[in-house]
Amino acid sequence: MNKAENIYQELLDLERDSRKVKTAHFNAAERKKRKHTFFGLCIVIANFLIFSPLINLFFVDNPDNLIIAIKILAIVGAALAGVQTFFNWEKESELHLSAGALYTNIYRKTGTLLAKFKDALITVDEFIEEFEFLQNKYLEANNTYKSCIPSEHDFTKAKNRISERAKNKHS
Template sequence: MSNIPNTVEVLEKLRWNAHLCKHSHFRASMKGRNLHVLCGVPIVVVNLFLGSLFFSLINAELPDWTKWSGAALALLAALLGGVQTFFNFKKNYEGHRQVGNEYLAIARECERLIALYFDDILDLEHLSKKISELNTRYSEINQRAEEFIVSDKVYRQAVHIQNQKANREPSLVEQMRNRQAAAQRVAEEVLEIAESSH
């Protein structure tokens, strides 16, 4: 049976959820930034090309196909600019990044509090008060994050990343569980040896 108090388990769950939200929003931010660049770079290139081409040929008589090509490129640049403006990729990916950093701050504070508890610097009563404060902050971040939607695909990727990280770097609570399980096994083996020697 685990000797880890429920208060610490609640804090560990909050830490886990905050890390998961951080991964979700950071991944969504990368996707949004890629879309911003995907739309933005062609706009700049097309406009530079058209501007320099038509400026150099301002008095020249151009064949019809070049006029139509120029018009099509100008429409493409306007279309991409409209898509970029409508979806507001830059604001979206910056918002995801900001929310992700706020979740990261919550996760780090949870880790710090768990460490203080295991080092006997913080007791359960104070830890309980801190959890209440963290839950309030977490709820406020969740409300701000509603504007920045994370797709199911990005969320599943974040869960995968979170699970991989948990396997590579067990949390303090998981390390404590492992130590307690090892101590339990040793105690059972000692008891078995003592019983078999009688």
């Protein structure tokens, strides 16, 4: 049995896993950015309505209701801003993008290492050494980004995206 046969299989697994994790992180970043944008837009609209003379048109006959409507809009806007600040989706999105970039780097390097090994451009010892380096990078990335783990939905979406790309590539 070839001394690197099992390592080769482990590298294939590392390539698959790093691809899935990078895609899941990018999905999480996209989802959190959408939430941040949605809440931000709602806050802008609430503030616009508070300070716009347009709202007066709806309460021409009843100025007391105008005051109540403005107060409600102010409370809603403040509550939305509080939620947006508490969840900090923009920062989390940036963290997921950083994680995705790191896993992308690992994924690309695993592909290059597989190609070098298949083409016999490196020795078995060099192959094992580079595999161990990449595996350590993967484990370090897992440790570094343990505070921003993508959701199961992000992983499922990643798996589906990867499957779709594979189908389109072979079509």
